[in-house]
Amino acid sequence: MSLPNHGANPNHLAKALGMALPEHIDDFSVNTNPFGPPSSLSKMNLIDLLSDVSAYPDPHVSELTARLAKINNVPTSHLLVGNGAAELIFLIGSVFRQKKVRIIEPAFSEYRDACLAHDCQVESLVLEAPWKLEKKHINEAIKDIDVLFLCSPNNPTGVRFEDETMVALVEAAEQAGVYVVIDEAFYDFCEQNKGLQELIHSYSKLILLRSMTKMYAIAGIRLGYMLADEKLIQQIKKRQPPWSVNGLAQKMGLQLLEEDAFVRQSVLSLSTERERMRGELVKLDFDISPSTVNFYLVSEQKKEDLKPLMLFLAEQGIVARHTYNFNGLNGKYLRLAVKDMQANDRLLHVMAKWRRQCSFS
Template identity: 30%
Template sequence: MRPLPVSYVRNLLPVVHGGVDYQEIASKGLKVEDIVDFSVSINPFPSHEEVLQAALSSELRVYPDRYSGALRDRLASLNGVEPSSVIVTNGASQAIWLVAMAYLKAGRKASVVAPAYGEYAAPSIAMGAEISMWDFSRSMLWGAPDMDTLLCDRIASDPPTILWLCSPNNPTGYTAREDQIGRLIECCSLGPTILVVDEAYRNFMADPPRLERFLSSRRLILLRSMTKDYGLPGVRLGYALGSDEAIKAMSSVQPDWSVGAQAQSVGMAVLDKEGYYREQWRDLRAEKARLFDSLKGMGITVIPGEANFVLCHHPRSDEIMAYLKGKNILVRDCRSFGLEGFFRIGVKTRDVDDVLLGAISSFFANERRSR
């Protein structure tokens, strides 16, 4: 395994995110609606009408339930666990920070299975832990079947307190199988390690793994987002599943009223309309397959994965990204993940995706004419 680029580690603080830079577009005299943003991976379909109504009708004049009790109970039922195994959070990002705050401090180690979202390393560093990036990009990009074996070897030789794993992985889309997670937990149980699996993209899968059965090991914490799959970036909402002990530890460092009344109401409403959103996720999978084939047909290398985005590689990626930006189209430059020459495209609706495909096609057409 090769060492990660220094530039990648330096990018961990501050964490690099996708999305529109409001100050940058304002400096260019543009508005948000002028930008076609493929750099984020959010469900692009409209919210259910009753979800919108829940957002508008939530109680604003009294403090919300600080424990999000009703929503916690619904999530527990949905996942087949006890309410004591659930903590509702201000987005999955807060759940990440709560894990770090509960378990990490100076003298402890945290390891990140990379490439990965920089938010795992940032709170680990902030808590004073020693951070190590375990580079498994080759395994994730090209689908090595023995990734769990390689990870177990690392755990045995250099056991961390917390091992961060994103599955489906951001940005590769690689997903660890249930049996692989089970083996990793066995390896973690031989030492001090708790495996934290971020499943923010799981609902975009046709058949997501059911990892809740491993919670009894007390060596697993699952992080879930309700932002991406339900299309709620403006309502920060997520949750974590873990043992009673893990949830108590996370709850002890969570600020009161982290999840507002509107977020709790919207969370209940989307769960009431689960069938509506499942249809959207199915349509997104179909659109992703079309986008995948179209990009591949243009000569772009596209990495197969299980999330609502596609990871692309091309020898002229920098030029493609610059060309798209000139047309106010944003994709995610994956150098922030330590992947040179790669960019990530969030799947949108067919008409919006066609704008991107048309722009990339025109880039290659212009190149051919200039030869």
């Protein structure tokens, strides 16, 4: 059995590693907000929600689209809600069927899967640690392709590419007739909480992807959206199955968009904890990626494969995300989520134990 392709799969991971996990585990492989979902979700009126179970949902997702468009300051014609960002990634793949695609990696693995499923030719531009996209990369990134995919803030490194570089990239791509898909699934975890939505007004080949899964911890609900030029939105919409965004998701999405205080508090707590973890893990001689979000990569000097650490953590009830299926990382790193202080302390305790064990062996 091979290792799981995504985080949040502790039982699959344990089976693949041929081991049993202890009864209590902390799943640091899942990178959704540990403080979510917001309590208002559980307070929603069940009778109201049940009416959304028996009725067909609004096929145009009108209310949620209007609310998201307002928040992002774009016309509703420039926004499409999907059954998670994952659905939109596959729809984008289908629009660009058989085209030449490049992915700036390491990055979320579904861009490649979606493009390969639609017979695209897929190439990579692999960034090296500390995974900074620079202006000098732009020409190479957009050369001889139809579509470029990238993820910022990046999953798995947590690195947010600088706005100035992104604007230069989008501008160069527009001039060259290259579409650019920027996945901003984690943009709302950054302290600046600033996406690139303003650019949608000026660039017809830019596609921004957003997920509501991560901040609100609603992986089971399936809600994401994209921002793009009207023509492109229409082309993608034509391919989307009717009623793709179910009625419960539409109603819950509207409720969640009222949760500004929850978002602000989550970002503050997670940023504080991330920086605390960075300091503590560096003291223990681990290297940490320059993350701006709710997860980070950890590595050890002179170690090319972190499987022994992953196994040790799992035995102690800490599930980490392996990086074997991230181009450019190849198992040399583990991705760890930022959780609440108690869980982070449990992780630190086990990491310190590992360090002590290493220094004795």
